[in-house]
Amino acid sequence: xxxxxxxxxxxxxxxxxxxxxxxxxxxxxxxxxxxxxxxxxxxxxxxxxxxxxxxxxxxxxxxxxxxxxxxxxxxxxxxxxxxxxxxxxxxxxxxxxxxxxxxxxxxxxxxxxxxxxxxxxxxxxxxxxxxxxxxxxxxxxxxxxxxxxxxxxxxxxxxxxxxxxxxxxxxxxxxxxxxxxxxxxxxxxxxxxxxxxxxxxxxxxxxxxxxxxxxxxxxxxxxxxxxxxxxxxxxxxxxxxxxxxxxxxxxxxxxxxxxxxxxxxxxxxxxxxxxxxxxxxxxxxxxxxxxxxxxxxxxxxxxxxxxxxxxxxxxxxxxxxxxxxxxxxxxxxxxxxxxxxxxxxxxxxxxxxxxxxxxxxxxxxxxxxxxxxxxxxxxxxxxxxxxxxxxxxxxxxxxxxxxxxxxxxxxxxxxxxxxxxxxxxxxxxxxxxxxxxxxxxxxxxxxxxx
Amino acid sequence: xxxxxxxxxxxxxxxxxxxxxxxxxxxxxxxxxxxxxxxxxxxxxxxxxxxxxxxxxxxxxxxxxxxxxxxxxxxxxxxxxxxxxxxxxxxxxxxxxxxxxxxxxxxxxxxxxxxxxxxxxxxxxxxxxxxxxxxxxxxxxxxxxxxxxxxxxxxxxxxxxxxxxxxxxxxxxxxxxxxxxxxxxxxxxxxxxxxxxxxxxxxxxxxxxxxxxxxxxxxxxxxxxxxxxxxxxxxxxxxxxxxxxxxxxxxxxxxxxxxxxxxxxxxxxxxxxxxxxxxxxxxxxxxxxxxxxxxxxxxxxxxxxxxxxxxxxxxxxxxxxxxxxxxxxxxxxxxxxxxxxxxxxxxxxxxxxxxxxxxxxxxxxxxxxxxxxxxxxxxxxxxxxxxxxxxxxxxxxxxxxxxxxxxxxxxxxxxxxxxxxxxxxxxxxxxxxxxxxxxxxxxxxxxxxx
Ligand SMILES: Cc1cc2nc3c(=O)[nH]c(=O)nc-3n(C[C@H](O)[C@H](O)[C@H](O)COP(=O)(O)OP(=O)(O)OC[C@H]3O[C@@H](n4cnc5c(N)ncnc54)[C@H](O)[C@@H]3O)c2cc1C
Ligand SMILES: Cc1cc2nc3c(=O)[nH]c(=O)nc-3n(C[C@H](O)[C@H](O)[C@H](O)COP(=O)(O)OP(=O)(O)OC[C@H]3O[C@@H](n4cnc5c(N)ncnc54)[C@H](O)[C@@H]3O)c2cc1C
Numbered sequence: 001x002x003x004x005x006x007x008x009x010x011x012x013x014x015x016x017x018x019x020x021x022x023x024x025x026x027x028x029x030x031x032x033x034x035x036x037x038x039x040x041x042x043x044x045x046x047x048x049x050x051x052x053x054x055x056x057x058x059x060x061x062x063x064x065x066x067x068x069x070x071x072x073x074x075x076x077x078x079x080x081x082x083x084x085x086x087x088x089x090x091x092x093x094x095x096x097x098x099x100x101x102x103x104x105x106x107x108x109x110x111x112x113x114x115x116x117x118x119x120x121x122x123x124x125x126x127x128x129x130x131x132x133x134x135x136x137x138x139x140x141x142x143x144x145x146x147x148x149x150x151x152x153x154x155x156x157x158x159x160x161x162x163x164x165x166x167x168x169x170x171x172x173x174x175x176x177x178x179x180x181x182x183x184x185x186x187x188x189x190x191x192x193x194x195x196x197x198x199x200x201x202x203x204x205x206x207x208x209x210x211x212x213x214x215x216x217x218x219x220x221x222x223x224x225x226x227x228x229x230x231x232x233x234x235x236x237x238x239x240x241x242x243x244x245x246x247x248x249x250x251x252x253x254x255x256x257x258x259x260x261x262x263x264x265x266x267x268x269x270x271x272x273x274x275x276x277x278x279x280x281x282x283x284x285x286x287x288x289x290x291x292x293x294x295x296x297x298x299x300x301x302x303x304x305x306x307x308x309x310x311x312x313x314x315x316x317x318x319x320x321x322x323x324x325x326x327x328x329x330x331x332x333x334x335x336x337x338x339x340x341x342x343x344x345x346x347x348x349x350x351x352x353x354x355x356x357x358x359x360x361x362x363x364x365x366x367x368x369x370x371x372x373x374x375x376x377x378x379x380x381x382x383x384x385x386x387x388x389x390x391x392x393x394x395x396x397x398x399x400x401x402x403x404x405x406x407x408x409x410x411x412x413x414x415x416x417x418x419x420x421x422x423x424x425x426x427x428x429x430x431x432x433x434x435x436x437x438x439x440x441x442x443x444x445x446x447x448x449x450x
Numbered sequence: 451x452x453x454x455x456x457x458x459x460x461x462x463x464x465x466x467x468x469x470x471x472x473x474x475x476x477x478x479x480x481x482x483x484x485x486x487x488x489x490x491x492x493x494x495x496x497x498x499x500x501x502x503x504x505x506x507x508x509x510x511x512x513x514x515x516x517x518x519x520x521x522x523x524x525x526x527x528x529x530x531x532x533x534x535x536x537x538x539x540x541x542x543x544x545x546x547x548x549x550x551x552x553x554x555x556x557x558x559x560x561x562x563x564x565x566x567x568x569x570x571x572x573x574x575x576x577x578x579x580x581x582x583x584x585x586x587x588x589x590x591x592x593x594x595x596x597x598x599x600x601x602x603x604x605x606x607x608x609x610x611x612x613x614x615x616x617x618x619x620x621x622x623x624x625x626x627x628x629x630x631x632x633x634x635x636x637x638x639x640x641x642x643x644x645x646x647x648x649x650x651x652x653x654x655x656x657x658x659x660x661x662x663x664x665x666x667x668x669x670x671x672x673x674x675x676x677x678x679x680x681x682x683x684x685x686x687x688x689x690x691x692x693x694x695x696x697x698x699x700x701x702x703x704x705x706x707x708x709x710x711x712x713x714x715x716x717x718x719x720x721x722x723x724x725x726x727x728x729x730x731x732x733x734x735x736x737x738x739x740x741x742x743x744x745x746x747x748x749x750x751x752x753x754x755x756x757x758x759x760x761x762x763x764x765x766x767x768x769x770x771x772x773x774x775x776x777x778x779x780x781x782x783x784x785x786x787x788x789x790x791x792x793x794x795x796x797x798x799x800x801x802x803x804x805x806x807x808x809x810x811x812x813x814x815x816x817x818x819x820x821x822x823x824x825x826x827x828x829x830x831x832x833x834x835x836x837x838x839x840x841x842x843x844x845x846x847x848x849x850x851x852x853x854x855x856x857x858x859x860x861x862x863x864x865x866x867x868x869x870x871x872x873x874x875x876x877x878x879x880x881x882x883x884x885x886x887x888x889x890x891x892x893x894x895x896x897x898x899x900x
Contacts (some may be wrong), residue, residue, distance in 0.1 A: 156882040172631075176633035176686075176731050176733075177631075177633070178631065178632050178633055179629070179630070179631045179632075180629070180631075180632075181622075181627075181628065181629045181630075182628045182629075182630075183626035183627070183628055238627075281626050405587075
């Protein structure tokens with residue numbers, strides 16, 4: 001009999017991968033350094049952190065038979081609701097036909113996935129911290145909670161252990177691994193808008209709320225308990241407005257009153273939250289190769305991206321979908337082949353989403369409140385409406401289709417050049433509704449043919 | 451009294467830095483994981499590995515009062531001697547006026563520097579392996595040979611511990627360190643051409659010998675014992691000709707007879723050397739920031755480069771020179787200021803030499819035997835001869851001056867564009883001696899003014 005399959009990390013990607021592999025009839029074990037967090041219904045900080053699922057995520061959940069189970073815990077967001085400095089808001093739909101992204105609590109999602117994995121027969125091992133992996137022998141050293149250590153041999157080792165992956169660290173010592181880690185100047189802090197006193201949402205729940213303020217911004221996503229989880233993105237230091245300039249509770253209040261006053265009115269525990277919740281860093285990680293012998297990286301361990309496209313988890317779920325497709329095709333006796341195909345096929349796409357996420361950071365930060373940008377978005381929306389198959393905006397390709405990220409990136413570049421030209425007209429604000437939209441589309445076709 | 455200054459790594463950079471800092475009146479301690487290799491006169495493998503010192507290295511050695519001591523151990527190389535497949539050789543001088551780079555044994559150079567450091571009063575601690583550095587407290591944990599551990603607090607910690615720096619690893623865990631490591635497809639193996647039976651050099655000793663063969667190459671540098679140390683650079687795998695294709699002694703012989711027959715005739719211990727000596731990887735490492743609190747990286751720990759410009763050590767020595775200049779200016783009580791200035795000033799230059807080293811890899815590999823490239827070099831040499839101050843070839847700026855690497859890089863790009871234009875003439879081979887060289891120079895001036 002074969003040795004078991006080990007998955008390092010019981011996070012979102014590791015647990016979905018566990019479900020997939022178990023369904024292929026394999027003996028699957030998932031290890032995580034944390035203790036089983038499913039029992040702790042209320043998290044220590046009493047906070048719920050949420051994230052957005054979009055098309056690629058759903059597709060992968062569906063193939064694993066998990067779509068309905070997850071859906072029950074989500075809230076659709078049909079567009080961005082932009083809040084300006086005076087509290088005036090306006091709504092930018094994400095797409096046509098009620099296309100939406102879905103807010104879900106990270107913990108609940110993880111719990112659904114882990115429960116399913118366990119139900120399918122995956123063995124979960126908590127409080128198993130990976131210390132080292134010998135990649136030539138697929139052998140893993142763990143340290144357990146009580147200070148004991150344990151070594152396991154596996155048929156295959158999956159590193160789904162996140163941005164600071166222990167498998168990747170081990171690979172870095174045992175092979176020529178190309179590796180790049182880049183922190184951005186911005187960090188983030190999570191805050192809360194609770195339900196109103198009569199138990200309702202304090203704002204429109206079916207939107208992703210954004211307060212864009214140039215070099216910093218606040219966003220908010222709805223939770224099923226009628227609260228919103230807010231995230232403040234801001235430079236750590238070295239800027240006029242940055243985390244290090246906010247030194248005490250009074251600074252917090254002044255800062256929020258000045259820039260986010262409508263949100264401020266909805267945040268009774270702001271100062272306490274601000275001081276208690278840590279400021280976290282944001283990192284972009286790329287590496288290659290992902291695989292050596294029978295070990296492979298997957299999810300954030302292979303490609304951690306900044307969260308500005310909401311695609312980190314979605315791309316990790318898509319990794320699982322693609323890998324499972326290769327196992328379907330080549331079977332579970334040709335791991336070398338499966339892994340080699342997986343990394344070759346997938347790497348250009350995760351590189352593309354890395355770049356897109358970084359670009360979208362700049363867009364959300366600088367442009368969403370710029371009137372010219374709004375006209376540009378309207379022109380795009382109109383193009384999409386007129387030519388639903390021939391002009392799909394970049395955001396839609398990434399979020400509402402499974403076009404390869406690298407193709408979306410390339411098409412997006414062509415569209416960008418075409419729109420740059422359209423926008424170069426100084427009277428575009430007056431003219432945009434009466435443009436020759438067919439001619440614009442022709443430009444795309446020509447550029448693509450070249 | 452202040453706490454001592456700790457330098458991690460007693461390699462080339464750490465030991466020169468020790469001399470500099472001691473001369474500034476500081477209490478300097480150097481730690482290295484290796485045992486004191488100065489006592490082992492003949493290295494275990496019986497091999498001597500050598501490297502080239504050029505202008506920046508000499509300048510730094512001179513300021514430390516070490517130029518004469520080192521000079522005694524070097525052999526000048528006035529140019530490249532190219533060997534073609536038939537054993538025909540031709541000579542390309544490096545510059546005019548007998549400009550040379552100097553071959554020196556790595557061990558002897560390290561020994562001279564360490565002896566000097568010790569003589570000046572630097573305390574050397576061998577068999578001290580750095581396990582961890584707490585960068586907020588400047589506190590270093592060592593493990594010693596006998597399994598014991600030791601913790602030292604310092605005023606300042608210098609990480610001169612090479613490409614796989616333990617200080618950098620510690621920084622990576624404790625701060626937002628941007629980091630990139632890129633292995634190239636090629637590895638290298640060191641081989642030997644011994645002195646002839648009557649105790650003479652087997653080839654011209656005053657040249658760096660190169661056997662360029664497209665995707666792989668052999669080079670040789672002279673040693674004072676009349677031997678040459680050869681280095682074979684070649685892809686590890688996935689190519690028609692690569693290390694993994696050479697599987698036994700017969701393969702070695704066939705390969706050398708085919709591509710390097712003139713060298714082969716001079717290598718009696720080739721097959722044994724080839725099988726015994728390991729194949730090593732080549733890595734490019736960039737990171738930033740270099741400094742946090744009172745800790746700073748220097749030399750390969752801050753910027754490891756591929757060896758194709760012979761500038762790794764030279765740039766590390768220049769680091770020491772520049773750092774010492776800042777200490778001269780700001781004193782030894784403002785380390786924060788010194789380190790901040792150091793990294794801001796130096797980083798663009800080490801980035802530039804990283805890129806240049808990679809470019810030179812491609813040049814040495816692909817072009818040095820290309821007749822058009824030779825004409826190009828001749829045109830450059832002529833420009834340099836005619837306008838010694840206004841046209842200094844890139845290689846000369848890097849190797850024979852202390853122009854900032856980043857300036858050399860920028861000027862090099864301008865020269866490249868000008869020469870590309872000159873070379874685009876299909877009859878250049880016939881014409882090159884009679885070109886209007888003043889007009890060519892004018893092109894440079896115009897481009898630079900733009
Ligand atoms: C602020 C923010 C917002 C985001 N929003 C979105 C969003 O809206 N949509 C989206 O798609 N993505 C989003 N992401 C990205 C998403 O969070 C990640 O892509 C996703 O969590 C990656 O899952 P993973 O399982 O690969 O890694 P992780 O979620 O990091 O899980 C790794 C697991 O491995 C375990 N582990 C780590 N080291 C060891 C070890 N040595 N031994 C044993 N176990 C170990 C950890 O305990 C953890 O359980 C966001 C990210 C951030 C930071
Ligand atoms: C094939 C090749 C040819 C080269 N040729 C040239 C050339 O011609 N000219 C040139 O200028 N450069 C050349 N270089 C580059 C040059 O070798 C390096 O730039 C130089 O050695 C860097 O010196 P360093 O002191 O920073 O690091 P190193 O020489 O790597 O020294 C680091 C020291 O730190 C010690 N150390 C490491 N980790 C620990 C730890 N955890 N605890 C304690 N001690 C530790 C090591 O034992 C070592 O003594 C070449 C490099 C290669 C690979």
